[in-house]
Amino acid sequence: MKGTVGELGEFGLIRELTSRLTTTPAVRLGPGDDAAVVAAPDRRVVVSTDVLLEGRHFRRDWSTAYDVGRKAAAQNMADIAAMGAVPTAVLLGLVVPADLPATWPSELMDGLRDECQVAGAAVVGGDVVRGDTITVSITALGDLRNSDPVTRSGAQPGDxxxxxxxxxxxxxxxxxxxxxxxxxxxxxxxxxxxxxxxxxxxxxxxxxxxxxxxxxxxxxxxxxxxxxxxxxxxxxxxxxxxxxxxxxxxxxxxxxxxxxxxxxxxxxxxxxxxxxxxxxxxxxxxxxxxxxxxxxxxxxxxxxxxxxxxxxxxxxxxxxxx
Amino acid sequence: MKGTVGELGEFGLIRELTSRLTTTPAVRLGPGDDAAVVAAPDRRVVVSTDVLLEGRHFRRDWSTAYDVGRKAAAQNMADIAAMGAVPTAVLLGLVVPADLPATWPSELMDGLRDECQVAGAAVVGGDVVRGDTITVSITALGDLRNSDPVTRSGAQPGDxxxxxxxxxxxxxxxxxxxxxxxxxxxxxxxxxxxxxxxxxxxxxxxxxxxxxxxxxxxxxxxxxxxxxxxxxxxxxxxxxxxxxxxxxxxxxxxxxxxxxxxxxxxxxxxxxxxxxxxxxxxxxxxxxxxxxxxxxxxxxxxxxxxxxxxxxxxxxxxxxxx
CATH class of the missing domain: 3.90.650.10 (PurM-like C-terminal domain)
Structure with missing residues (x-):
């Protein structure tokens, strides 16, 4: 893929990003509509969100876009796992400068997708916006499979x-x-x-x-x-x-x-x-x-x-x- | 509240923001842990995310922080409603400059909270990060209450x-x-x-x-x-x-x-x-x-x-x- 995200345009970029995704049986409706639909068999959903900024949470000279994608998905799905839940889905909010090579968000998405696959989850939706600083906002969902959530507040003396x-x-x-x-x-x-x-x-x-x-x-x-x-x-x-x-x-x-x-x-x-x-x-x-x-x-x-x-x-x- | 978000610090700001929130029976675990837990009685969860940037999606001289909060929650929960679902929960990813008055994110949160209440939902979690451009990333969840999701693809000639x-x-x-x-x-x-x-x-x-x-x-x-x-x-x-x-x-x-x-x-x-x-x-x-x-x-x-x-x-x- 050649060119910048500005040349690709909003809808072109969205098409490019969603074309790279894979799915799982838990994904009842993937990207492309007003919202996604994800199975929540436990009748409760675990959800967490994180924001990563270029220059603060990652550097393009230290990490590839693919690595940033892997890491962004990993840190959010780790929060889901730390509640005792199984990650099911990830959403991406992405801010990109217009002059960013279009390969960057594509490789980011490949990283998100592959890390999701490691955990058994899938990318189900997102939003892309043009701005000055690359910003990667990730939301992860998970299912408790009938376990109660393990919070931070239950430790007992003697444990x-x-x-x-x-x-x-x-x-x-x-x-x-x-x-x-x-x-x-x-x-x-x-x-x-x-x-x-x-x-x-x-x-x-x-x-x-x-x-x-x-x-x-x-x-x-x-x-x-x-x-x-x-x-x-x-x-x-x-x-x-x-x-x-x-x-x-x-x-x-x-x-x-x-x-x-x-x-x-x-x-x-x-x-x-x-x-x-x-x-x-x-x-x-x-x-x-x-x-x-x-x-x-x-x-x-x-x-x-x-x-x-x-x-x-x-x-x-x-x-x-x- | 006086001072800037930089003076308040990350944990001070998080405390200030979460202290403003209200809850609903659907919120099984609110902010403060690795992730939130929200009821999903339908066994499917509807989820959507949007990113708003200052200067692009809102201007501080045109809109108060409270208005930006109302609007950010509204546009995301509208996506949930447009699938035929009832909004249940909202998460906030927030980027704020260190010199921003601490009242701004607090009033943003009040706006999110109040708009959530209009729709019957609640803010259940988030992340705050320091950066140059105010960025408001919102994720909304919803419940289908046994209706099938209404997508964009079902319109029939004659409708x-x-x-x-x-x-x-x-x-x-x-x-x-x-x-x-x-x-x-x-x-x-x-x-x-x-x-x-x-x-x-x-x-x-x-x-x-x-x-x-x-x-x-x-x-x-x-x-x-x-x-x-x-x-x-x-x-x-x-x-x-x-x-x-x-x-x-x-x-x-x-x-x-x-x-x-x-x-x-x-x-x-x-x-x-x-x-x-x-x-x-x-x-x-x-x-x-x-x-x-x-x-x-x-x-x-x-x-x-x-x-x-x-x-x-x-x-x-x-x-x-x-």
Whole structure:
């Protein structure tokens, strides 16, 4: 495909984007009408929305359009999974400059589509608008399949804290890219394209998880949301949190304690949950801490002590070009 | 409330926005977790998304934040109604500059909330991000209540075309504002805050509507979407389309044929549908044309002849500051 989105025009772009989509049995009516229709067999629908801006949440020199699509869909569907639901559908609100090559939104859509397929979902609709800053607004829907939603507010003192998925890989990749490098590839790829463990969310609900979230702002920060909503304290054991040797090597190379990436790095969309202490967890879950009664200490501690590094404020000055 | 959104911070702004919300029985889990949970008693959910940009879809000197909120929710919930569904929930993706007064997003949220209440829905979640251009991304959900969705593709030759709601009022108000005036108020208000006839959508589904859409791009353009999807021609009778006398007066004052506003003006979100010829329509529906077999003529004609004014391309140069 040649030319810019301005040359293609609104309806031409919409045609191009929708022509790339695949469907699933849950899609009762796909793009092209006033609204889409998606099956909701549970009689409840889980829904979440996120906005990604160029220069703030992604950079075109670091990530391809395809990667941005994968990542945008992944972070939203991780929110669905973190409620214990199965992702069913994604919608795209897209702002594009008129001089943007038309290949960019097309490859973005390919990324959205492929990530949806990983999770068993499909892109069912959207809107495209011309504007100055590329903006990718994603809404994801999901179905609870008769499980109750697992919120952030159900953690009980005595529960164990367990995590599944990747931790710190995206942050390590970001550190590498920010220093102008393109390798090690595994971390750079993890930053460009997270791989949330979608299946783990509904599985945790069936295992009796009492509270759950995905790790988008950092493990300590996101567990802080659970601790606050559940009115408990959470203590992590740093020795039980894996720091892969390759990550330790990069940390040494760039002068960063890799435990910071693991405990504070967001965007990998691991899933962290609390479970009753007698739970039998499958091997892919790692128990890394426990839920305690609230105390004078901060709501999340590491090895019983305050963890000095703060969470992530998306409005803070440090958030640029993340 | 004082200060800017930057001073309030991400979490402060989210707290402020969510504190303004009301709920409905359909909201099983509102804002504050990874995702919201909304009842979908029909086992299908209708969903649509739209993006509004400052300078393109609204202007802060023409519309208050409250009006933008009302309008953003209205245009999305009109899409839900135009499928024959009842709106249940709305999500907001919001981009705001750090120096924006914090009152602006708060009043936007009040507008969203109040328009949702008109339709029986509630705001259930969202995302706020800092960026240069105010961007309002709305997703609306709805429930079909056991009606089949009314798409654009079911119109049959012999059907009548009927409309309910306002036509041309927003366009006339836009013409007034664009010339630097603030009155007549009725049209300016209609531009700032459309009033879609939400109830008419599900009612039309029950009355046996064969195709339906809301008028967002203009009556002729939107009926063109029905004609194309249904592979029919649609002929409108201009004498049956109401042109209010006040609108005729403004048209004379600004030198515009008011029929252009009525037939080409979007954004009032009237609902137009096709029905079998023997349908008994309630008084608030006006029959304005009929569905014919396709011919060499354009897909939508007025009094049997081509209508010379084209539809609306949101990427076109004329679309600025609309």
């Amino acid at each position: 164990v804290v367990a995590v599944t998925g990747w931790l710190g890989w995206s942050a390590a990749g970001h550190a590498v890219l920010a220093r102008g490098f393109r390798s090690p590839r595994a971390f750079v790829e993890a930053h460009r394209r997270p791989e949330p463990p979608y299946h783990a969310g509904p599985a945790a609900a069936r295992l009796g998880a009492t509270a759950m979230t995905d790790v988008s702002d950092g493990l300590v920060a996101d567990l802080g949301h659970i601790a606050e909503a559940s009115k408990v304290r959470i203590d992590l054991r740093s020795g039980d949190v894996d720091v892969p040797s390759q990550m330790a090597d990069i940390g040494q190379a760039v002068g960063v304690d890799p435990l910071q990436w693991v405990l504070n790095g967001g965007e990998d969309h691991a899933i962290v949950a609390t479970f009753p202490p007698d739970v039998k967890l499958p091997a892919r879950w790692k128990v890394i801490g426990e839920v305690l009664n609230p105390s004078a200490l901060p709501q999340v501690t590491v090895d019983g002590a305050p963890w000095p590094h703060s969470g992530w404020d998306h409005f803070g000055a440090g958030a640029e070009a993340e | 009548v075309v009927a409309v309910t709601g306002w036509l041309g009022w927003s366009a006339a108000g836009h013409a007034v504002l664009a010339r630097g005036f603030r009155s007549p108020r009725a049209f300016v208000e209609a531009h700032r805050r459309p009033e879609p006839p939400y109830h008419a959508g599900p009612a039309a589904a029950r009355l046996g509507a064969t195709a339906m859409t809301d008028v967002s791009d203009g009556l002729v353009a939107d009926l063109g979407h029905i004609a194309e999807a249904s592979k029919v021609r649609i002929d409108l009778r201009s004498g049956d389309v109401d042109v209010p006398s006040q609108m005729a007066d403004i048209g004379q004052a600004v030198g515009v044929d008011p029929l252009q506003w009525v037939l080409n003006g979007g954004e009032d979100h009237a609902i137009v549908a096709t029905f079998p010829p023997d349908v008994k329509l309630p008084a608030r529906w006006k029959v304005i044309g009929e569905v014919l077999n396709p011919s060499a003529l354009p897909q939508v004609t007025v009094d049997g002849a081509p209508w010379p004014h084209s539809g609306w391309d949101h990427f076109g140069a004329g679309a600025e500051a609309e």
